[in-house]
Amino acid sequence: MAPAKTLLTAALLLATAPAFAETVVAQKGRAFRPAEISVSRGETVIFTNEDSYIHQVYVPGMFESAEKAPGENYYQPFTISGTFQVRCRIHPTMKLTVRVR
Numbered sequence: 001m002a003p004a005k006t007l008l009t010a011a012l013l014l015a016t017a018p019a020f021a022e023t024v025v026a027q028k029g030r031a032f033r034p035a036e037i038s039v040s041r042g043e044t045v046i047f048t049n050e051d052s053y054i055h056q057v058y059v060p061g062m063f064e065s066a067e068k069a070p071g072e073n074y075y076q077p078f079t080i081s082g083t084f085q086v087r088c089r090i091h092p093t094m095k096l097t098v099r100v101r
């Protein structure tokens, strides 16, 4: 009885794991690194400012972060399937493509 229950618990933990998945994207050298990612619906993307100046993160009509100082992180869950272009208002050339499955 006990081993079966342990297996069931393990299976449930594995099944729910993707809901808490996280992907890290660095803002470094005035660019998103990597510049393209694929994530599961509900996954959170963590943007880390690894430059020595301020960055920001937004998708028009979807979300808009505050300005983030060097060393600060921004957490954004992607809950809708589709392809999104993430930008930085301070550096218009910064582009990240996020594909949400």
Ligand SMILES: [Cu+2]
Binding pocket: 027, 030, 054, 055, 056, 088, 089, 090, 091, 094
């Ligand atoms: Cu920027």
